[in-house]
Amino acid sequence: xxxxxxxxxxxxxxxxxxxxRLFAFLSIPSISAVPAHFPDCxxxxxxxxxxxxxxxxxxxxxxxEGRPMVTGQVKANRRDAPHVLFYGHYDVxxxxxxxxxxxxxxxxxxEAGPHGEQIVARGASDDKGQLMTFLEACRAxxxxxxxxxxxxxLFEGEEETGSPSLPAFLAKNAKLLKADIALVCDTGMWGPGxxxxxxxxxxxxxxxxxxxxxxxxxxxxxxxxAAVNPIHVxxxxxxxxxxxxxxVALPGFYDGVEELPAEIAEQWSTLDFDASAFLGxxxxxxxxxxxxxxxxxxxxxxxxxxxxxIVGGYTGEGAKTVLPAKASAKIxxxxxxxxxxxxxxxxxxxxVTSRLPxxxxxxxxxxxxxxxISLPIKNEALRRGRRALEAEWGKPAxxxxxxxxxxxxxxxxxxxxxxxxxxxxxxxxxxxxxxNEKYERxxxxxxxxxxxxxxxxxxx
Amino acid sequence: xxxxxxxxxxxxxxxxxxxxRLFAFLSIPSISAVPAHFPDCxxxxxxxxxxxxxxxxxxxxxxxEGRPMVTGQVKANRRDAPHVLFYGHYDVxxxxxxxxxxxxxxxxxxEAGPHGEQIVARGASDDKGQLMTFLEACRAxxxxxxxxxxxxxLFEGEEETGSPSLPAFLAKNAKLLKADIALVCDTGMWGPGxxxxxxxxxxxxxxxxxxxxxxxxxxxxxxxxAAVNPIHVxxxxxxxxxxxxxxVALPGFYDGVEELPAEIAEQWSTLDFDASAFLGxxxxxxxxxxxxxxxxxxxxxxxxxxxxxIVGGYTGEGAKTVLPAKASAKIxxxxxxxxxxxxxxxxxxxxVTSRLPxxxxxxxxxxxxxxxISLPIKNEALRRGRRALEAEWGKPAxxxxxxxxxxxxxxxxxxxxxxxxxxxxxxxxxxxxxxNEKYERxxxxxxxxxxxxxxxxxxx
Numbered sequence: 001x002x003x004x005x006x007x008x009x010x011x012x013x014x015x016x017x018x019x020x021r022l023f024a025f026l027s028i029p030s031i032s033a034v035p036a037h038f039p040d041c042x043x044x045x046x047x048x049x050x051x052x053x054x055x056x057x058x059x060x061x062x063x064x065e066g067r068p069m070v071t072g073q074v075k076a077n078r079r080d081a082p083h084v085l086f087y088g089h090y091d092v093x094x095x096x097x098x099x100x101x102x103x104x105x106x107x108x109x110x111e112a113g114p115h116g117e118q119i120v121a122r123g124a125s126d127d128k129g130q131l132m133t134f135l136e137a138c139r140a141x142x143x144x145x146x147x148x149x150x151x152x153x154l155f156e157g158e159e160e161t162g163s164p165s166l167p168a169f170l171a172k173n174a175k176l177l178k179a180d181i182a183l184v185c186d187t188g189m190w191g192p193g194x195x196x197x198x199x200x201x202x203x204x205x206x207x208x209x210x211x212x213x214x215x216x217x218x219x220x221x222x223x224x225x226a227a228v229n230p231i232h233v234x235x236x237x238x239x240x241x242x243x244x245x246x247x248v249a250l251p252g253f254y255d256g257v258e259e260l261p262a263e264i265a266e267q268w269s270t271l272d273f274d275a276s277a278f279l280g281x282x283x284x285x286x287x288x289x290x291x292x293x294x295x296x297x298x299x300x301x302x303x304x305x306x307x308x309x310i311v312g313g314y315t316g317e318g319a320k321t322v323l324p325a326k327a328s329a330k331i332x333x334x335x336x337x338x339x340x341x342x343x344x345x346x347x348x349x350x351x352v353t354s355r356l357p358x359x360x361x362x363x364x365x366x367x368x369x370x371x372x373i374s375l376p377i378k379n380e381a382l383r384r385g386r387r388a389l390e391a392e393w394g395k396p397a398x399x400x401x402x403x404x405x406x407x408x409x410x411x412x413x414x415x416x417x418x419x420x421x422x423x424x425x426x427x428x429x430x431x432x433x434x435x436n437e438k439y440e441r442x443x444x445x446x447x448x449x450x451x452x453x454x455x456x457x458x459x460x
Numbered sequence: 461x462x463x464x465x466x467x468x469x470x471x472x473x474x475x476x477x478x479x480x481r482l483f484a485f486l487s488i489p490s491i492s493a494v495p496a497h498f499p500d501c502x503x504x505x506x507x508x509x510x511x512x513x514x515x516x517x518x519x520x521x522x523x524x525e526g527r528p529m530v531t532g533q534v535k536a537n538r539r540d541a542p543h544v545l546f547y548g549h550y551d552v553x554x555x556x557x558x559x560x561x562x563x564x565x566x567x568x569x570x571e572a573g574p575h576g577e578q579i580v581a582r583g584a585s586d587d588k589g590q591l592m593t594f595l596e597a598c599r600a601x602x603x604x605x606x607x608x609x610x611x612x613x614l615f616e617g618e619e620e621t622g623s624p625s626l627p628a629f630l631a632k633n634a635k636l637l638k639a640d641i642a643l644v645c646d647t648g649m650w651g652p653g654x655x656x657x658x659x660x661x662x663x664x665x666x667x668x669x670x671x672x673x674x675x676x677x678x679x680x681x682x683x684x685x686a687a688v689n690p691i692h693v694x695x696x697x698x699x700x701x702x703x704x705x706x707x708v709a710l711p712g713f714y715d716g717v718e719e720l721p722a723e724i725a726e727q728w729s730t731l732d733f734d735a736s737a738f739l740g741x742x743x744x745x746x747x748x749x750x751x752x753x754x755x756x757x758x759x760x761x762x763x764x765x766x767x768x769x770i771v772g773g774y775t776g777e778g779a780k781t782v783l784p785a786k787a788s789a790k791i792x793x794x795x796x797x798x799x800x801x802x803x804x805x806x807x808x809x810x811x812v813t814s815r816l817p818x819x820x821x822x823x824x825x826x827x828x829x830x831x832x833i834s835l836p837i838k839n840e841a842l843r844r845g846r847r848a849l850e851a852e853w854g855k856p857a858x859x860x861x862x863x864x865x866x867x868x869x870x871x872x873x874x875x876x877x878x879x880x881x882x883x884x885x886x887x888x889x890x891x892x893x894x895x896n897e898k899y900e901r902x903x904x905x906x907x908x909x910x911x912x913x914x915x916x917x918x919x920x
């Protein structure tokens with residue numbers, strides 16, 4: 001039977017081909033938020049089906065009401081091996097503003113970067129590059145008689161749009177997917193060269209509100225002063241969402257928000273988080289959230305509200321003296337602790353409707369919701385995973401929180417009563433969701449090696 | 461010498477050809493706010509040059525830093541006739557949202573409407589249809605030896621973008637343009653069948669503000685809670701522009717705003733303005749401006765502030781968890797009395813900059829400004845014009861205010877020390893600046909007849 005060293009050598013020897021495979025995957029513009037790209041999402045799913053088939057997986061593509069799910073199963077190289085479920089997503093964020101990209105977002109290329117060579121493309125880091133680290137580990141094991149764990153994989157195509165089809169799919173396919181532990185690769189390193197395991201994730205509620213006043217756009221000279229302006233109403237409401245201390249002003253919003261446990265606070269205090277550097281990298285100087293919280297709390301353990309987009313009236317070049325009929329905004333809330341997504345959405349809707357003046361109507365669109373999640377810090381898989389990462393990177397893996405949402409982790413817990421080990425190799429400066437997204441070539445290479453070590457450790 | 465009846469008969473006999481000419485003019489998409497349509501603005505100017513040439517005018521097209529000016533002069537049929545300057549504009553508003561038009565905006569057509577046949581196209585009412593009423597009157601006079609007044613015309617192509625080139629052009633061409641009185645056709649009737657002369661106009665200040673936070677769009681999970689969100693800042697500022705009583709909250713904004721003179725208040729009280737019908741026609745029920753003012757005051761004699769457009773972050777379909785780097789809004793202020801446009805613009809900029817939190821920068825773009833204007837209610841030209849309108853329409857012309865801006869009127873007063881007689885045949889429901897803009901065929905026909913009578917009356 002092959003040693004872990006054999007596996008790692010196989011990964012090292014295959015780097016050029018691995019990069020070609022990743023580039024092929026990155027070339028598919030699988031933007032799940034944009035209907036014109038739905039066929040590309042299908043292509044990305046089909047591409048994964050082909051890859052998995054070549055790695056000895058039994059594969060299936062499952063249609064949903066949205067984008068398809070891809071699942072695969074491969075047996076371990078011995079009996080009584082643990083069973084892991086690896087999760088990733090093949091969909092990516094929209095690319096606008098396109099003019100800020102240095103090269104076309106779906107023509108991946110290697111560039112020199114501050115930490116070494118980097119792979120630049122939409123989805124390079126979130127999540128195609130991360131996903132492929134695991135498949136490259138599987139490929140190495142496949143050359144030596146199969147992996148040490150029984151492996152199932154689940155790849156979805158709706159992660160960037162709130163995973164609407166996931167809960168029902170998990171419930172229906174619980175038997176196919178249930179494993180001893182889930183491995184989820186949608187997270188990051190603590191910094192270049194320092195691996196991390198993420199033990200808490202914020203939840204998410206997405207809401208869109210559309211306010212309508214008059215039954216058509218009006219001339220602001222002819223009607224201005226007497227006709228209600230939906231942009232004014234929307235601005236006033238959005239302006240009231242935060243109080244003067246930076247806290248979210250929805251009644252009941254902080255129900256279920258808990259103070260940070262001492263054990264976690266202690267671990268975070270060892271992290272030497274440099275808020276100035278974190279904000280400075282994006283041109284900012286001053287933490288803008290709740291005044292009485294540390295920046296790490298603001299980012300990881302406190303709930304937030306952000307307007308992600310707003311539009312109304314004339315937004316083209318020059319001026320137009322219009323008094324618009326409509327104004328709309330997309331808003332997300334990040335949740336922590338035991339905050340209830342449905343109650344937060346309801347509180348937002350009540351907040352808006354209770355502030356509407358005569359003649360203004362509100363329509364709401366839900367963009368999904370998921371509760372926050374915390375992983376048990378003394379879990380055995382976590383202990384073994386941490387040791388494997390230390391062996392690969394030469395330093396202990398940090399245990400960190402994450403401000404972003406990975407709905408799948410909550411769904412695994414809720415639907416399959418399964419914990420998740422969150423390991424990923426993204427860096428803070430990967431520009432995920434932004435122009436010129438990148439993934440370190442080191443992350444891609446050592447990520448695959450890390451998974452090989454983790455699988456071996458889990459089976460030991 | 462021809463009688464006024466001869467002229468009116470000539471106008472009546474020429475209606476079909478007149479409509480063809482108007483349709484040709486309306487087919488030119490001369491949108492002055494959109495650079496892609498600058499060549500169409502040139503075409504519209506050239507078209508007018510051709511028309512005026514055919515009517516015996518000495519014509520010139522004058523380049524400016526923006527769209528060209530067209531001027532023309534024709535002698536009166538007798539000596540010592542009064543000299544009038546007729547003003548109109550050949551540019552039109554943008555057409556978005558295009559999907560709300562029942563037919564393409566630059567393919568004019570006749571439709572049955574509630575008041576009779578109507579001409580549907582962008583610019584039908586504002587201002588190409590109105591402008592052509594005057595040229596059709598000139599055409600009738602031209603068949604009988606020329607007009608009874610010495611006529612100059614000035615047609616500009618920047619009215620919808622704040623007329624940036626006008627003041628300098630007027631100053632430079634004062635000798636060419638100065639007349640005894642200006643005739644300005646950019647206003648409306650009091651109602652179907654009831655002519656009006658507009659004796660007060662609100663001024664206008666256009667400002668655009670662009671707020672920038674981080675140096676790129678951020679992931680709202682990774683940065684939310686610590687990074688400043690320019691949409692929040694913009695919303696809070698825009699929400700503070702009005703107080704709870706509906707008044708504009710800029711310090712010093714009401715400097716120069718006067719109470720309505722008793723004489724005007726008396727005339728307005730006879731107008732039987734139906735605020736419910738006015739607002740009801742656009743789906744509204746409740747005057748939304750200053751609480752302690754009548755609707756006519758809100759519309760004609762009180763200053764306002766309206767956000768005409770707002771945009772920031774992700775505004776496409778679906779959701780995107782972005783924390784945007786930028787947010788911007790276009791704002792117009794309507795001015796009355798002696799409010800100073802420069803001071804209002806400066807008060808707005810100070811209002812914004814004084815409310816910026818750390819890390820948010822504001823950039824401002826001016827979209828022009830003009831003071832409000834009131835016309836002397838006992839002017840001799842006004843008296844004669846009113847009599848001529850009564851002869852054509854069979855009822856007295858109402859003396860009204862107008863909430864919209866006609867910068868040219870202020871410029872004529874300021875640069876040429878010339879009063880303006882504001883007569884037009886638009887109706888309140890013409891949907892100017894909105895989809896499916898229309899002009900009544902009756903307005904087009906009787907408008908031309910009205911100008912023939914007014915020119916005769918001014919020369920009598």
